[in-house]
Amino acid sequence: MPSIIEKDKEYVANTYARFPIEISYGKGSELYSPDGKKYIDMGSGIGVTAFGIADDEWKNAIISQLDKVQHVSNLYYTEPCADLAKELCQRTGMKKVFFTNSGAESNECAIKVARKYAADTKGEDYNVIITLKNSFHGRTITTLAATGQDVFHAKFQPLTSGFVHAVANDLDSVKELVKTNKVCGILIECVQGEGGVIALDKDFVFGIEKICKDNDIIFMIDEVQTGNGRTGELYAYMHYGVKPDVVTTAKGLGGGLPIGACMMNEKTEKVLGFGDHGSTYGGNPVCATGALNVIKRLDKSFLDDVKKKSEYVFSELTGAKGIESVSGMGLMVGIKTCKPAKDVVNKCIEKGVICLTAKDKVRLLPALNISRENLEFAIKTIKQVCAE
Numbered sequence: 333m334p335s336i337i338e339k340d341k342e343y344v345a346n347t348y349a350r351f352p353i354e355i356s357y358g359k360g361s362e363l364y365s366p367d368g369k370k371y372i373d374m375g376s377g378i379g380v381t382a383f384g385i386a387d388d389e390w391k392n393a394i395i396s397q398l399d400k401v402q403h404v405s406n407l408y409y410t411e412p413c414a415d416l417a418k419e420l421c422q423r424t425g426m427k428k429v430f431f432t433n434s435g436a437e438s439n440e441c442a443i444k445v446a447r448k449y450a451a452d453t454k455g456e457d458y459n460v461i462i463t464l465k466n467s468f469h470g471r472t473i474t475t476l477a478a479t480g481q482d483v484f485h486a487k488f489q490p491l492t493s494g495f496v497h498a499v500a501n502d503l504d505s506v507k508e509l510v511k512t513n514k515v516c517g518i519l520i521e522c523v524q525g526e527g528g529v530i531a532l533d534k535d536f537v538f539g540i541e542k543i544c545k546d547n548d549i550i551f552m553i554d555e556v557q558t559g560n561g562r563t564g565e566l567y568a569y570m571h572y573g574v575k576p577d578v579v580t581t582a583k584g585l586g587g588g589l590p591i592g593a594c595m596m597n598e599k600t601e602k603v604l605g606f607g608d609h610g611s612t613y614g615g616n617p618v619c620a621t622g623a624l625n626v627i628k629r630l631d632k633s634f635l636d637d638v639k640k641k642s643e644y645v646f647s648e649l650t651g652a653k654g655i656e657s658v659s660g661m662g663l664m665v666g667i668k669t670c671k672p673a674k675d676v677v678n679k680c681i682e683k684g685v686i687c688l689t690a691k692d693k694v695r696l697l698p699a700l701n702i703s704r705e706n707l708e709f710a711i712k713t714i715k716q717v718c719a720e
């Protein structure tokens with residue numbers, strides 16, 4: 333009998349450099365391999381399992397929805413989809429939601445909104461979208477074009493045209509691109525995740541909001557990774573005091589079920605009309621039920637607890653031996669280690685702690701409800717490995 337790893341290597345497309353561990357079950361922030369080895373999960377499936385593995389409340393909500401109906405398509409109405417849209421709008425002040433199945437698709441929707449808004453108001457030649465160098469917006473041909481990292485572009489040309497990349501925290505570079513292109517939208521991550529967990533400056537984000545307002549450009553924020561409580565606010569833009577026209581999210585939204593959202597405000601809510609966009613699975617009742625459970629539980633006291641855990645993590649890691657710097661926001665943490673990040677991650681796995689990387693950093697995205705005990709064990713282990 334081939335092992336699962338051998339079987340996977342033989343039959344699954346070879347696009348992932350997987351670690352040689354198999355996870356067969358878990359609970360909360362504890363993952364187990366078939367032989368019973370325990371890992372503390374500091375990655376939550378890349379910021380997806382917001383309430384950890386097999387969370388009872390989340391699971392029970394989904395099971396009861398599965399007993400009712402798992403899918404009907406968007407030709408008909410279902411309660412979880414409507415309830416989730418209402419909850420998201422009430423919590424953000426946005427006016428309408430389009431549901432997708434992933435982060436890339438949420439950004440695809442945002443891009444369509446920006447282009448259609450300009451086509452309706454200024455003309456179809458206003459189709460250029462500014463994103464930032466070092467950004468990450470997804471893997472489809474269009475969101476790859478939006479992603480400002482050349483390494484992802486090679487050998488997939490031609491990508492969708494109409495994307496230009498400004499320099500993060502350099503407002504002049506944005507102004508220059510607005511002057512030299514017919515721009516319909518600007519899309520940013522408040523904290524660049526895959527780019528190395530780097531938070532944008534407040535003044536820069538503020539400046540982008542003003543440029544968008546002054547030039548009637550759609551201001552879009554990609555909250556796929558930063559959203560849904562990850563940074564200690566429901567969405568990261570809330571730390572910045574700006575009001576985006578479009579907000580995209582996914583990852584943690586469904587708590588482990590595939591669902592994304594593109595939220596539109598009073599300026600953009602009517603841009604997409606009948607037939608302009610669609611998704612067979614979008615707003616699926618099971619995924620929407622999981623997401624509704626996640627969002628409802630992200631109340632003020634829960635988010636305050638995320639902030640407290642964040643303070644603990646930052647204060648423990650900052651200045652520790654073998655650690656050059658710590659970046660990020662909330663429970664989205666980048667650690668610049670003296671040793672190569674890959675080595676740190678491999679050593680941590682040996683000691684039973686699963687971490688992620690982002691560029692040359694160790695990245696932590698634990699479940700938001702990780703217990704103090706598990707968090708302390710993981711941080712202690714990471715510090716030990718860095719100091720060795």
Ligand SMILES: *Cc1c(COP(=O)(O)O)cnc(C)c1O
Pocket residue numbers: 433434435436437439468469470471521525526554555556557558582583
């Ligand atoms: C992960 C990510 C995406 C892509 O999400 P998928 O669900 O993998 O399509 C887009 N934007 C950001 C900021 C992300 O972190």
